[in-house]
Amino acid sequence: MRTIAKNKVKLQNHTRKLIHVIKSKLEKVRKESKHWKPILTGDNVYEKFEVHGHPTNHVVDIGKRLCTCQIWMLTGIPCVHACATFSRVNKQPEDFCHRWLTIESYRKTYNHHINPIPG
Numbered sequence: 571m572r573t574i575a576k577n578k579v580k581l582q583n584h585t586r587k588l589i590h591v592i593k594s595k596l597e598k599v600r601k602e603s604k605h606w607k608p609i610l611t612g613d614n615v616y617e618k619f620e621v622h623g624h625p626t627n628h629v630v631d632i633g634k635r636l637c638t639c640q641i642w643m644l645t646g647i648p649c650v651h652a653c654a655t656f657s658r659v660n661k662q663p664e665d666f667c668h669r670w671l672t673i674e675s676y677r678k679t680y681n682h683h684i685n686p687i688p689g
């Protein structure tokens with residue numbers, strides 16, 4: 571009961587989209603993404619890219635939220651290849667994190683309260 575109440579108060583002041591831990595991880599990934607070079611495949615909606623780098627190349631599909639390295643799909647956080655692609659098309663990686671990692675989902679977790687019991 572105390573934990574729920576404490577976290578509910580903490581969340582009142584948050585205006586960011588992601589929780590702090592996820593935001594830190596995403597910043598680290600974004601810095602590492604500068605070593606990768608996305609190349610547009612020429613699709614009509616500008617969503618498919620081949621991302622070149624070491625040790626191998628990967629394919630990113632922004633529309634399907636997929637990368638062939640599978641990290642984006644498994645963690646819900648865009649991988650270095652996806653972040654490299656986002657910087658190419660001027661999109662924010664925060665908008666492509668899984669909804670479970672957002673402050674809004676965290677708020678829903680602590681949206682309820684436990685009724686006190688006398689005695």
Ligand SMILES: [Zn+2]
Nearest residue numbers: 637639649651
């Ligand atoms: Zn990837």
